[in-house]
Amino acid sequence: MSPIVSVRNLVKTYKTGFQALKGVNLDIAEGEIIALLGPNGAGKTTLISTICGIVHPTSGTVTVGGHDVLTQYRAARTLIGLVPQEITLEPFETPLNTCRLSRGLFGKARDDAHIEKVLRQLSLWDKKDSRIVTLSGGMKRRVLIAKALSHEPRVLFLDEPTAGVDVELRKDMWKVVEDLRASGVTIILTTHYIEEAEAIADRVGMIAKGEILLVQDKAELMAQLGKKQLRIDLLAPLDTLPPDLAGRGLEVTPDGHGLIYTYDTRAERTGITTLLNDLQKAGLHMTDLSTSQSSLEDIFVGLVKENA
Amino acid sequence: MNTQAIRAIYIYEMKRFFRTLLQSFISPVISTSLYFVVFGAAIGSRIDTVEGVSYGTFIVPGLIMLSVMTQATSNASFAIYFPKFIGTIYELLSAPVNFLEITIGYVGAAATKALFIGTVILATAALFVDLHIEHPLAMVAFLVMTCVSFALLGFIIGIWARNFEQLQLIPLLIITPLVFLGGSFYSVTMLPPIWQAITHFNPVLYLISGFRWSFFGMADVPIGLSLMAIALFTGLCVGAIWLIFRTGWRIRQ
Numbered sequence: 281m282s283p284i285v286s287v288r289n290l291v292k293t294y295k296t297g298f299q300a301l302k303g304v305n306l307d308i309a310e311g312e313i314i315a316l317l318g319p320n321g322a323g324k325t326t327l328i329s330t331i332c333g334i335v336h337p338t339s340g341t342v343t344v345g346g347h348d349v350l351t352q353y354r355a356a357r358t359l360i361g362l363v364p365q366e367i368t369l370e371p372f373e374t375p376l377n378t379c380r381l382s383r384g385l386f387g388k389a390r391d392d393a394h395i396e397k398v399l400r401q402l403s404l405w406d407k408k409d410s411r412i413v414t415l416s417g418g419m420k421r422r423v424l425i426a427k428a429l430s431h432e433p434r435v436l437f438l439d440e441p442t443a444g445v446d447v448e449l450r451k452d453m454w455k456v457v458e459d460l461r462a463s464g465v466t467i468i469l470t471t472h473y474i475e476e477a478e479a480i481a482d483r484v485g486m487i488a489k490g491e492i493l494l495v496q497d498k499a500e501l502m503a504q505l506g507k508k509q510l511r512i513d514l515l516a517p518l519d520t521l522p523p524d525l526a527g528r529g530l531e532v533t534p535d536g537h538g539l540i541y542t543y544d545t546r547a548e549r550t551g552i553t554t555l556l557n558d559l560q561k562a563g564l565h566m567t568d569l570s571t572s573q574s575s576l577e578d579i580f581v582g583l584v585k586e587n588a
Numbered sequence: 589m590n591t592q593a594i595r596a597i598y599i600y601e602m603k604r605f606f607r608t609l610l611q612s613f614i615s616p617v618i619s620t621s622l623y624f625v626v627f628g629a630a631i632g633s634r635i636d637t638v639e640g641v642s643y644g645t646f647i648v649p650g651l652i653m654l655s656v657m658t659q660a661t662s663n664a665s666f667a668i669y670f671p672k673f674i675g676t677i678y679e680l681l682s683a684p685v686n687f688l689e690i691t692i693g694y695v696g697a698a699a700t701k702a703l704f705i706g707t708v709i710l711a712t713a714a715l716f717v718d719l720h721i722e723h724p725l726a727m728v729a730f731l732v733m734t735c736v737s738f739a740l741l742g743f744i745i746g747i748w749a750r751n752f753e754q755l756q757l758i759p760l761l762i763i764t765p766l767v768f769l770g771g772s773f774y775s776v777t778m779l780p781p782i783w784q785a786i787t788h789f790n791p792v793l794y795l796i797s798g799f800r801w802s803f804f805g806m807a808d809v810p811i812g813l814s815l816m817a818i819a820l821f822t823g824l825c826v827g828a829i830w831l832i833f834r835t836g837w838r839i840r841q
């Protein structure tokens with residue numbers, strides 16, 4: 281199946297001469313949720329803005345639903361909903377009016393039943409006629425989401441949807457994203473929160489300094505993350521591994537004072553019990569045990585350092 | 589053509605207007621009444637007639653033009669400047685709309701508001717002076733064209749402006765003087781020859797003159813010239829807006 285969003289060699293150099301995107305390639309499949317992770321200034325917003333038509337690309341091509349975003353902008357943009365990073369709303373308007381405007385702008389006939397559904401889904405219905413200036417920050421962010429959903433997009437861009445949103449609301453929002461995916465909407469979200477990517481994404485892309493460092497299935501990524509290490513501190517240092525203990529993935533630390541055992545937490549048997557029994561039989565005295573797991577964050581920080 | 593978008597922008601903008609309807613209604617009524625008290629009754633009583641029309645009646649077209657031009661300009665400039673200022677323009681830029689649809693929506697709404705105010709002033713004026721409109725159809729046509737063309741100009745100003753001062757600057761420094769010096773409250777024939785010649789470079793003169801012709805059947809410049817002037821002005825504004833959206837000048841990074 282051809283991707284719903286396809287980005288090829290996308291370069292963006294701002295007027296200041298700053299190159300915010302350095303030849304980005306990215307394919308997004310219909311119906312998936314992809315999370316783009318990256319530090320401040322990585323180029324996440326620039327990438328999204330270029331796809332949505334707010335920023336003009338310096339070179340490269342972007343297609344949405346097979347339509348070029350520059351030459352066939354009407355067909356491409358009709359499919360897109362955008363929730364911007366900054367809260368930008370007219371303070372004296374009401375959620376209902378601003379949603380109606382969004383729907384019309386994207387060429388859809390007025391449909392108050394749909395807007396009601398969206399506002400209810402986002403728990404904004406009782407605020408529909410309040411002036412936006414009287415809403416809380418979290419509500420305003422939901423108004424932005426409601427605006428984007430008003431015109432029934434097939435691809436939804438969420439630029440840090442949960443920034444400044446409390447834990448409770450964040451969970452609610454994940455639920456909304458889940459529901460949207462169930463209705464077939466493709467979702468691209470940016471976030472600084474690794475747990476957010478873990479919680480809702482199918483794929484995770486990592487971006488830093490205008491380059492995509494990695495795009496991977498979350499499941500694969502999690503498999504890497506599923507590996508755990510057990511460190512065993514020994515009373516007496518070892519030079520080499522006793523022959524009885526060879527062949528089960530055990531390593532001696534450089535200083536000889538410890539052993540490292542790598543295992544898969546999701547395997548039927550981790551082999552820890554047997555290992556500890558065998559250590560005792562081999563006459564090794566243990567002084568301490570500790571386990572560690574590499575998180576998405578470790579992988580990410582590692583990647584960013586490598587590219588620094 | 590994304591007619592839904594035009595409709596949506598137009599309705600959205602008009603709603604803003606209806607929220608402040610009372611204010612939109614009262615301020616032209618009060619200012620028009622003041623003009624009539626000062627110019628019509630106080631000063632006008634010392635002037636018999638201008639070109640056979642009582643002074644109070646003579647200033648009606650100019651008075652309407654003055655308000656309509658400034659209102660159309662400020663409404664349209666604010667309508668597009670505000671989204672730019674607070675950032676909601678992102679939605680216009682990412683929507684499947686072209687420059688023509690955006691312009692029709694915003695300029696249409698601004699022109700409608702100006703038209704409403706023009707009508708209110710005309711009605712108020714009718715309470716103070718005897719009004720006989722010689723060419724009613726031409727009067728409406730001139731009024732509508734002026735509303736549209738000045739809303740177009742305002743739209744350009746709104747895109748150009750980088751701050752609120754600039755937003756007010758052009759109307760204050762250029763439009764108001766041009767309107768006052770364009771014969772709003774006098775006939776150009778009352779000026780010394782040298783000033784008459786200079787005044788003919790003022791584009792507003794042609795609009796006011798044409799509008800006044802539709803009331804009284806007499807004008808400072810030939811009516812054909814007035815029509816050409818307004819067509820040229822409108823064409824220039826549309827061209828400028830097309831260029832602005834094509835290049836993304838001051839709206840797209």
Ligand SMILES: Nc1ncnc2c1ncn2[C@@H]1O[C@H](COP(=O)(O)OP(=O)(O)OP(=O)(O)O)[C@@H](O)[C@H]1O
Nearest residue numbers: 294296298300319320321322323324325326327841
């Ligand atoms: N209009 C602009 N002119 C010049 N440089 C810009 C402009 N917008 C963004 N940049 C620069 O481009 C880089 C990428 O910015 P961008 O907003 O895409 O980052 P981001 O990944 O979204 O960051 P954050 O997580 O902070 O939102 C930054 O270094 C930023 O300073």
Ligand SMILES: [Mg+2]
Nearest residue numbers: 324325326365
């Ligand atoms: Mg950003």
